[in-house]
Amino acid sequence: MSVVQLDEYGPWTVEPSPRRETDLQALQARLYADFADFVGRSDGYAFFNRFDNMLGIANGIDVAEYERLQERIRNRYPITVSVGVGEGETPVRAVEVASRQLQAAGSAQDPGRREVLSAGDTSDSTGQVTVGHFDIVGVTESFTDTEDAAAAGLEIQQSMLALKQRLLSEHDSIAQFVGGDNMIAVCPQLSEDAFGDVVDHVRDETGIEFQVGVGSGPTAHSAGGRAKEALEHCRETGTRVHEATAVQQQATND
Template sequence: MDAKKAVRVAVVEQVGYREWTEELGSDREWIIQTLQSDIYAAAQKEAAGYGGFVLPIRYDIMLLISSNMGVQEHARVLDAIAGLSRVKVRMASYCGVKPLDAVERAWKALRSREERLIYERCEGEEYTAIAHIDLNNVTAITRAEGPVRTYYEVMDLMAKISKVAEEIGAITQYLGGDNILAVLPLNGSVEETVDMLLVRNDLKAGIGIAPTARAGLALAAEALHEIRSKINPGPLVVKAQ
């Protein structure tokens, strides 16, 4: 992957969120969880229309993988969130060869600047590389160990993958079930990068490379399907647009 290519990531912050939750009293968690779900759903639906994908890192702080989304498209996602949020909402969007670098730059901007929407243009071409990581035979594991123990096993796996991801500048997110997403750095070989993330020999990954996050995810899902169906046996398959 050409080093001039960079992934765009926006950080969305609900300002004063903790203070708002504390005003709700002790019988509040169901209210918080319901609102968080509504905001996430609205953000994800709006972002998908422009090729983006939302990662609810803390719910009061979300990441928008937004390569090739313009200022107005970011503003519409921000408006969708603000329309439901009970507090002020801000967004900063930056690029980086490593997704984690883009996040850190965006977060620094939110801490040091006052604008509602901060958007820095990329110096290079915007792309997204995404790995969809999957645990082999999870259905059999769940039948043998039950849903809770299987969940604990996947969370342990998530922690190990995330530690490697941090070291290489990737971003990881748990998608439910046994599915883990990794937004990859765009320097070097994506195959070598993902091979580092496969911390156990019973993992596989479909990798998608595309101008937008939504397209990258679709390609990663196609690649993973080929591995599962043995059309293109893994553990790694790459599809690029």
């Protein structure tokens, strides 16, 4: 996993005077789009996280590519970014390692810390990525067509928060809202029963039911593609949890 952190961003937003909030939002959106394109070219995924701190699934992305990302941002934006890359047995452990790489180089608001790139002892092996693609069952009928947009958005976000918390606390997984009623999680290799526990917990806590497709592969893109196919199976059959089988995953490769 990689952590991409804007350098000295907080002070920049208010010096020499506070900048317009809409300008800052537009800059963050463009920067995230560039980051998503960057990891996408190497079959990775980008999570906007807090926008000033973004996360990437970094399997297959080498240090030289991150250097080119830093150069691109330096040339296109009035800010720079630092990058930490960490490896771990779970996504949470990998993010912890990546975060420590940056923290050891100095504070995020230290004007002397610019364009740090630290990958520590990461190996050349890509390993396996497991992705769960969650969405809400019947969201159009339950929310979009029956509640006002603000109320629907709040209820959906609350269910997403419960989902993120369960995945993080119980399964060392990192999940990100990706729009509409969709959440993508990068996980250790978990059983279908474990994913079933997650959706059952969120239903019991919030009253909102999710379905999830699960896929694995050497990169986030390959795993996520299989997860999307598995999610389509859920939608077609009413199944709440479905994992792409080895045969289906091999067919996707072919």
